[in-house]
Amino acid sequence: MHPFSYEKVTNEHEALERARLGKATFVAGGTTLVDLMKLNVEVPTALVDINGLPLNQIEDRSDGSIRIGALVRNGDLAHDSRIQSRYRVLSQAILAGASAQLRNMATTGGNLMQRTRCYYFRDPVYPCNKRQPGAGCAAMDGYNRIHAILGASDTCIATHPSDMAVALVALDASVHIRAANGERVVPIMEFHLLPGDTPDRETVIRPGELITYVTLPSGPFGPRSAYVKLRDRASYEFALASAAVALQLEGTTVRSARVALGGVATKPWRALEAEQVLTGAAANKATFLNAADAALTGAVPRRHNAYKIELAKRAVVRALADALTH
Amino acid sequence: MAEKAPGVLAVIHHGNAPTLYRPDNDFMSASKPGEARVVFEDDRVHYSGQYVAIIVAETLEQARYAAELVQVSYAVEDPTIETDAALDSAYLPDEFFGEKLTTTRGDPDVALSRAAVTHAATYTTPIEHHNPIEPSASVAVWNGDELTLYETTQWVAGARKTVAQTLGMPEEKIHIVSPFIGGGFGCKGFVWPHSILSAVAAKRVNRPVKLNLTRKHMFSACGHRSETKQYVQLGAERNGRLVAIDHDTVVQTSMVDEFVEACGNTSRFLYSCPNVRVRHRAVRVNVATPTPMRAPGENPGLFALESALDELAYLLNMDPVELRIVNHADVNEQARRPWSSKYLKECYRMGAERFGWAKRAPQPGSMRDGNVLVGWGMATATYPGIRSPGAAKVRLLQDGHVDVVSATQDMGGGTYTTMAQIAADVMGIAIERIRTVLGDSLLPPAPVSGGSMTTASILPATRKAAQDALSKLRHLAATMPASPFTNRRPDDIVAEGGRVFPKGAHPSSGLPYEDVLKRTNQTEIEGEGYTEPGPERDKYAFQSFGAQFVEVRVDPEIAKVQISRVVSAFDVGKIVNAKTARSQGYSGVVMGVGVALMEHTVYDSRDGSIITSNLADYAIPVNADTRSIDILFVDKPDPFIDSDGLGARGLGEITVTGVAPAVANAVYHATGRRIRDLPITPDKLL
């Protein structure tokens, strides 16, 4: 752990001002950041504590959308009755993640920005392109049972570990970003970046920019959505594979669908191919199996993670079946 | 650079460390380092995680920061990390804690070639780490040439002698204090380098030094369970009678010491069988030295043997419980001795009845609940009934309190409670009046809190000490002038139920214990108790047994296993305290579920670094991983374990031994998939 300064801010303006100084980093719940500071993976010289900002409300908007402040705790979001009834998949995804204690600290903004659980990223003795561009990737030929089969590049095969973000992708949420020169709104699908040649760049956020809100569009899915997470133990464990799905039906036919994958891709993964298979098809097991195959067609396994292809398919089929019967 | 960092008081490494000496490394004489090589002995690094320097600073943060500034340079050599890479150089270690590691009875090869039914398979278990929630720690305080170490040790006597030998000083000058331990499971049994380093550092900076291991250190600096590869061959007659057992194990040990996970030793006597061969080979790899971890040997060994037996049961078309009863060992055929007491058949019966085993449909996949596959599996559990010399004192004080003291330890299992309970029973007073003081090397000597031996070693000594105190009290009463005891011999005086009174008289005619002390101006009476195993050890085989039954519910479409029920029945002699005994049962089952479904430490095969050295990446069971756990005891005293009639064998370890095979057998019953490689993670069930 390296020496750093610490300051609490109370408004957005102040936050953006402070963030311009040195290697400053926002801290919200601290559940990712402090951990990585102890491991010397993150070495900010200044911590700007944003917990005092008034960004902790979940608000209904007149257009039927819901606006979630960046500081809303994961636990509060998951237990909000509007989220539970209208965005079931989001509530389920959050509750499938971490532990109750962590969810009480973790924030909406921090969750989107959480970093990979790749073992080699978290241990500075290993070469890691994400930590140090150009250094190499220890996972490529190392132990990669938990690594990505979708969206990987020659430089990085690390998964994005968030459950919440997978549900947000399925719900087509938007992220509000406040910069010194104004605000912009980014669709969640564009928020996280593929590793490509720059695995150190994980999101479109530039240093010093602040996530203020996440909005959920009203959407046609109602409660017909589901999250299924498969992992090594029953709770308190990251996904080996997960699926967030939403279905809109017309009788027994799928009118529209969303499928997103977690635990298997370098970013929260929207499986558009699967959605195409589903759209207009009969809502039954055979269709779901086809959709799962489509979702994984581009998968590229490494030495220890080939099982994830099948596991992810199982998650997709189960999530669709669950959404259908709900 | 590190030396100049803020707050740094000392940087100690092999170049400037004081001379340290290799201790005897002999468990029986209480000299037992975690590994024979002494820390900072030379400039060679044998494994990832080996200490190369220690930094002492004013604060922990400053020390950690300075540690990052240390530059280490060395020539890199090619390490050997994986068993397979070292198989060519596998060797036959001779003994493990006095037990031969390679033995043959009869002629297993011939018996196997003639057997009506045979089964052969390889079973593998991964490296596991103890991971008690309390990491190890040591605080060293020097007072002139005397050293006090506040420790997290399962063995204060072992720590004292081993530290003394390593530092090259007289044992009398060292005081070890370890009153409470937040779990150990074996990783706090022997002396690991941090206890030496805190003493060395405190001497160097001339102040007390506190050294806490991080969770990451807990993966490389206090031992682990070796990975095992076990090739098991069974031969049987059509009626199920075993004619041959061949249990061939390969384990890892380190470059700097030898520790062997003795998987096969139990196979020599668990079942009746005329032809048995057990062999252990070890390979040296560049990882830290393994150490005992709850039921060392039995735990992975029974996974192999009990899985193999289940496979044999299917080949024979026989109920797994029935197969085990058919092969019941009426005597210990390896030691050629009768058992001191054995109620294993009773365990099968009790467990099966509570579990409802009779309703089991044997065909794999045949028991369903909707889309969920239900699997029922079982295994035998076992662990030796070890006992060691042990001492305790019981002091009756003038204020009516009673102190019970011993240099034994409480790892959280309840030693404080059971010792107080025994003393309260003997003295006939309320347990609230008893204060137990443990974990201090100045107290009467006691063995390691390991090998499930504490109860059998320390409770008889405690009882003796309490009886001795009462006897001294009666003698004291006999000297009291002008009292109800005037002219009475001690034999004519009774001390029981908190009162001293003349034999034959009503207790109310006497005095409370403490009044005898007051009236004779004695501040206290001290009873001493020392007990040790005797010739009964050559006459009988002491062994605990059990039967563990597991129900799994498998959701095959998503490769998910839920352990829905575990019923365990144990024969561990007399149950001294139902609550602490049951707790050992629960904890063994939960730990066994970890072994079965998730626990495994990952070493990067390129450099031997442990890449899962934290509790997020090394999964242990959470509450949701178990549901109903039932613990039953036969509760029949072992008539020979102690000459004082307590009849209790320990039960810290047996409770974990049958869980993993019972789970694997249940998974097979549910799915038809035989998993011979632990842990049973979702990827293996797709």
Ligand SMILES: Cc1cc2nc3c(=O)[nH]c(=O)nc-3n(C[C@H](O)[C@H](O)[C@H](O)COP(=O)(O)OP(=O)(O)OC[C@H]3O[C@@H](n4cnc5c(N)ncnc54)[C@H](O)[C@@H]3O)c2cc1C
């Ligand atoms: C043991 C453990 C298990 C876990 N298991 C799971 C799991 O199963 N599933 C899962 O999804 N997650 C899991 N997590 C991760 C957890 O969800 C994240 O740590 C948490 O969501 C991060 O939120 P935070 O507010 O604590 O972020 P912080 O740690 O405070 O911040 C994380 C990053 O986000 C940045 N940041 C925070 N807020 C903003 C903002 N408003 N604008 C811009 N940048 C910001 C910070 O600068 C920092 O870089 C686990 C974590 C732990 C420690």
Ligand code: SF4
């Ligand atoms: S997979 Fe990515 S995060 Fe992991 S070591 Fe390689 S570059 Fe680093």
